[in-house]
Amino acid sequence: MRITEQQVSYVADLANLRLSEQEVARMARDLDGILSHMEKLNEVDTSGVEPMAQVLYEAGETATLREDVPGATLDNAAALANAPLSGAGQFKVPKIIER
Amino acid sequence: MEISKLTIGRIQAGLREKKFSAAELAAEALGFARDENSKTNAYLTFCEERAMAAARQVDEKLARGQEPGALAGVPLAVKDVISTRGVRTTCGSKLLARYIPPYDATAVERLEAAGAVVLGKANCDEFAMGSSNENSAFGPVKNPVALDRVPGGSSGGSAAVVAQGTAVAALGSDTGGSIRQPASFCGVVGVTPTYGRVSRYGLVAFGSSLDHIGPLARNVSDAAAVLQVMAGRDGRDATSAFAPVPDYAAALKEPVRGLKIGLPREYFEGLTSDTGRQIEKGIELLRGQGCEFVEVSLPNTEYAIACYYIICTAEASSNLARFDGVRYTTRSSAAQTMADMYRMTRGEGFGAECKRRIMLGTYVLSHGYYDAYYLKAQKVRALIARDFQRAFEGVDALVAPVSPFPAFKLGEKLDDPIQMYLSDIYTITGSLAGIPCMSVPCGATGAGLPVGMQILARHFDGRGRFRGGGALERALVGA
Numbered sequence: 001m002r003i004t005e006q007q008v009s010y011v012a013d014l015a016n017l018r019l020s021e022q023e024v025a026r027m028a029r030d031l032d033g034i035l036s037h038m039e040k041l042n043e044v045d046t047s048g049v050e051p052m053a054q055v056l057y058e059a060g061e062t063a064t065l066r067e068d069v070p071g072a073t074l075d076n077a078a079a080l081a082n083a084p085l086s087g088a089g090q091f092k093v094p095k096i097i098e099r
Numbered sequence: 100m101e102i103s104k105l106t107i108g109r110i111q112a113g114l115r116e117k118k119f120s121a122a123e124l125a126a127e128a129l130g131f132a133r134d135e136n137s138k139t140n141a142y143l144t145f146c147e148e149r150a151m152a153a154a155r156q157v158d159e160k161l162a163r164g165q166e167p168g169a170l171a172g173v174p175l176a177v178k179d180v181i182s183t184r185g186v187r188t189t190c191g192s193k194l195l196a197r198y199i200p201p202y203d204a205t206a207v208e209r210l211e212a213a214g215a216v217v218l219g220k221a222n223c224d225e226f227a228m229g230s231s232n233e234n235s236a237f238g239p240v241k242n243p244v245a246l247d248r249v250p251g252g253s254s255g256g257s258a259a260v261v262a263q264g265t266a267v268a269a270l271g272s273d274t275g276g277s278i279r280q281p282a283s284f285c286g287v288v289g290v291t292p293t294y295g296r297v298s299r300y301g302l303v304a305f306g307s308s309l310d311h312i313g314p315l316a317r318n319v320s321d322a323a324a325v326l327q328v329m330a331g332r333d334g335r336d337a338t339s340a341f342a343p344v345p346d347y348a349a350a351l352k353e354p355v356r357g358l359k360i361g362l363p364r365e366y367f368e369g370l371t372s373d374t375g376r377q378i379e380k381g382i383e384l385l386r387g388q389g390c391e392f393v394e395v396s397l398p399n400t401e402y403a404i405a406c407y408y409i410i411c412t413a414e415a416s417s418n419l420a421r422f423d424g425v426r427y428t429t430r431s432s433a434a435q436t437m438a439d440m441y442r443m444t445r446g447e448g449f450g451a452e453c454k455r456r457i458m459l460g461t462y463v464l465s466h467g468y469y470d471a472y473y474l475k476a477q478k479v480r481a482l483i484a485r486d487f488q489r490a491f492e493g494v495d496a497l498v499a500p501v502s503p504f505p506a507f508k509l510g511e512k513l514d515d516p517i518q519m520y521l522s523d524i525y526t527i528t529g530s531l532a533g534i535p536c537m538s539v540p541c542g543a544t545g546a547g548l549p550v551g552m553q554i555l556a557r558h559f560d561g562r563g564r565f566r567g568g569g570a571l572e573r574a575l576v577g578a
Binding site (some may be wrong): 003007008011012014015016017018019020023027030031033034035037038039040041042043044046049050051052053054055056066074078079081082083084085091093094095096 | 197198199201202294295308334338399401402404405406408409416420423424425426427428429430434435436437438439440441442443445446447449454455457458459461462465472474475476477478479480481482484516517520532533558
């Protein structure tokens with residue numbers, strides 16, 4: 001096994017994802033299978049190859065930066081409209097600091 | 100008027116000749132779509148008010164003698180990962196079951212400015228992650244061609260409404276084949292533009308370096324007309340391209356005599372016999388139109404699946420972090436602390452495939468694995484892009500199957516993520532390279548299941564792609 005249930009729980013923690021015990025077991029199996037397929041990439045010689053983070057093509061213009069001019073943004077009510085809990089113009093969350 | 104047979108051209112003519120008004124057409128299309136939807140579950144939401152308002156605007160323009168726009172009165176569906184102001188946009192996820200975007204995607208804004216009538220939102224795999232539309236929290240979509248089969252994914256609803264005739268065209272999104280594969284499974288045209296050609300503003304992000312918006316339609320010229328309206332630079336998407344947009348409709352009519360087309364050897368190995376036979380027939384038809392074929396090689400094809408599923412899950416794990424129970428999503432009611440609120444909201448809200456991809460993406464980006472997986476995949480991606488560059492030195496376009504097999508049965512691959520991922524083998528390479536591609540219907544298997552032929556071209560050579568697509572369609576109609 002490349003990946004243990006303990007590792008799954010660790011990664012789930014990093015991802016802020018609560019998984020049930022059954023999900024952890026299933027996830028370990030699935031990730032193990034998928035990662036073993038991914039090891040196929042080790043066959044490829046990539047020495048001297050630059051990593052490709054974005055689609056690259058010949059481009060005449062590169063003026064992707066716009067003028068810095070103020071414009072309209074979402075108003076407070078619109079920004080809060082989809083929040084499960086809000087009040088006083090803010091998103092509300094469970095208490096973080098105990099007094 | 101028979102809604103399911105309408106094309107953009109016929110609608111324009113009908114409006115001009117006053118055979119029907121845009122409002123009549125919209126009302127009838129909405130009624131028909133609602134009636135038919137129980138068969139396929141392809142629509143998640145109808146937006147009647149918005150559709151009727153858009154249609155009335157077209158009628159008013161026509162009454163005043165104004166130009167109503169290139170898509171005047173055309174009933175469209177929009178995949179539910181594309182934002183529509185005031186209209187629920189679920190992304191196929193329980194988490195966003197009540198989410199109402201406060202703005203429109205640029206693509207939708209441009210369609211409506213051209214007179215299009217958005218009927219509703221099309222079902223899809225949760226956050227566009229899937230190849231069968233079985234990962235929607237609101238139930239799978241059934242393939243209108245064979246109701247016991249999947250429509251493909253992730254734009255399964257978009258392909259199904261077009262095939263079913265409950266919309267004239269639809270918007271989909273494509274990250275690794277999510278427009279082309281369902282188009283091929285449902286027997287419609289699906290276009291993935293060059294990366295950056297259509298603004299992604301308002302498309303809920305999955306894999307940002309791979310995401311595209313594109314049209315699905317019943318014929319190539321309708322797809323071209325929809326793309327024409329959406330394409331072009333948008334200041335709200337920094338990756339949107341400046342390159343001038345060609346006249347796609349003109350490209351469709353160009354003769355293809357002498358067009359040099361490459362057949363990538365790697366795409367023809369392991370084809371099921373029925374699919375292979377149909378593609379061979381399509382190649383013969385194009386040859387009959389004067390296209391010349393040469394064999395080419397894309398040697399890194401076999402690494403595409405592994406490369407893609409590392410990059411897209413890495414990007415997804417970071418893009419999906421925003422769904423945390425604070426701003427847009429539902430929130431777990433059981434959580435007492437902040438940390439539990441995040442974890443329980445996400446644990447209860449995401450479906451199995453999203454969880455798998457978030458986990459995989461987080462793993463490949465985590466300390467100690469970054470170089471081995473993520474960086475390695477980015478290097479292999481460069482090699483796959485280079486394969487295409489080399490192939491296009493000798494040919495104008497490439498032709499290949501879209502999928503190794505036709506639409507499979509509902510549930511057939513659901514428990515085997517690797518088998519599901521492997522069904523994207525022929526579409527993922529074009530996505531990784533960011534080149535323009537399309538799926539054109541190319542006959543059917545013995546069992547009557549549609550087969551799609553894929554046409555791939557150089558960056559921003561949408562003209563070349565449509566030239567080939569138009570020729571194949573003409574040949575098939577003539578055949």
